[in-house]
Amino acid sequence: MAALFSPLTIGDLALPSRIVMAPMTRHRASYGKIPGELSALYYAQRASAALIISESTEIDPFSAIDVPTRPGLTNDDQEAGWRLVANTVHKAGGRIFVQLSHMGRTAHPSQLCGGRQPVAPSALAAAGTVYTAKGAEPYASPRALELDEIPTIVAGFAAASARAKSAGFDGIEIHGANGYLVDQFLRDGSNIRTDSYGGSVKNRARILLEIIEAIEAHWPLNRIGVRLSPTNPYQGMSDSDPASHFAQIAGLLDPLGLAYLHVVEPLVQPEGYPVTAAAIRLAFTGPLILAGGFKRAHAEQALAKGRADLIAFGQAFIANPDLPMRWRQNTTLNSADKSTYYTQGAKGYTDYPSLELVQG
Structure with missing residues (x-):
């Protein structure tokens, strides 16, 4: 089976390895929610990844356009x-x-223009x-979308x-994970609608399928990916039967010929949480990305199996802008400074030393 440094083609895009940079919110956008030169440097430093998936x-x-922000x-x-x-x-x-998202109920009125609900x-x-x-601040109560608002x-x-x-x-990666709007539609703990966007798995997945179809006007399907997180409880998310439901969602996506399906499932699930990735793997025959706290050894094992x-x-x-090189050379990794994950400026963002710099 595949090894970490074996090449792969997704759609018509050739990748040099199996090492993907996961999407990570870093709150470095400037006023107006605009990425600038610092963000360009941050991503370019990590260009040796097989594929970079941008922040949400x-x-x-x-x-709203206040900073710090996404x-x-x-x-x-x-x-x-x-x-x-x-x-x-x-x-x-x-x-x-680029990972595209809508916050849905996780946006606070203060983060929306005019204090919208x-x-x-x-x-x-x-x-x-x-x-x-x-x-x-506590999450605000959201307003249920009207049927005629969903096309917008x-x-x-x-x-x-x-x-x-x-x-x-x-x-494009469609963010259907981690409690944001598409995920809110997919899981029955947050979607109790009784119309054509609620109830059955197919109905709950309707908005995701419509988004894919709409994006297809601008992108071929083999350049569109989807991210899912069937069991992530973040932001109060839940589902009554994630293994079955998300296998069905994967089955709906399978015939489309997407670039990939990206599934977030921790290596070590909390007690009582089902493992869903195996069922999704059976239902989706295209390229599958797994994320969830993988170390190198875990990744090698998952690929080999x-x-x-x-x-x-x-x-x-x-912490390691040149991560693939460090692993190729079996060198030690820099440790990440968590206190700078969501701060401003270069510290903890673009100032981590590369192996080339360390070795002189």
Whole structure:
């Protein structure tokens, strides 16, 4: 079976290894939710990844522009910022997909233009607190989307994907994981609708399939990926039967010929949580990316056993911009400074030393 450094082609995109840089929110976008030169440097430093998946990028035009914040892709300035990122990554020899997302019920009114009420498939608030300019605040109660509003959400994903094409990205990842809007539709703990977007698995997956179809107007299906997190409880998410439900969702995606399916499932699941990746692997015959705290040895084992085609790494890439080289040379890794994950500036972002710098 595959080894970590064996090449792979997804769609028509040739990858030099199986080492993917996972999407990671870093809160370095400037005022206006615009990625700048610092972000371009950050991603270019990590261009030796087989594939970079960008941080979660907003498609909601009503998302407020305060900093520190996540970036967006809804206007010309944001598109220009991402063009700089994509061009810089390509000059460094890398490949980059942009991850498109909508926060849904996890947005706080203070993070939305005019203090709008967050929207969701159902009027169920997320559990816990959200970090705002005033500190940690409880999640607000969302408003359930009306049927005639859902096409606008779908169109927002399509419009952002068109801007991504113009900006020079290599592909799109739809964020259907970690408690954001698409995930809120997919799981029955957050979606209790009784119309055509609720109830059955097929109905709950309808918005995801419509988003894919809308993006297909701008991108071939083999340049579109999807990220899922069947058992992640983050932000109060749950599902009554994730193994069965997400295998069915994977089955719905399988005939489309997507670039990949990206599944987040921790190596060590909390007690009582089912393992879903194996069932998804059986249902989805295209390239499968697994993420969930993998170390190198775990990744090699998963690839060797055919459990996945690629492995996504997060923290290891934060502290080691040249992670593939370090593993090729069997050298030690830098440790990540968690206190700088969501701060501003270069510290803990672009100042981690590369192996080349250390070796002189």
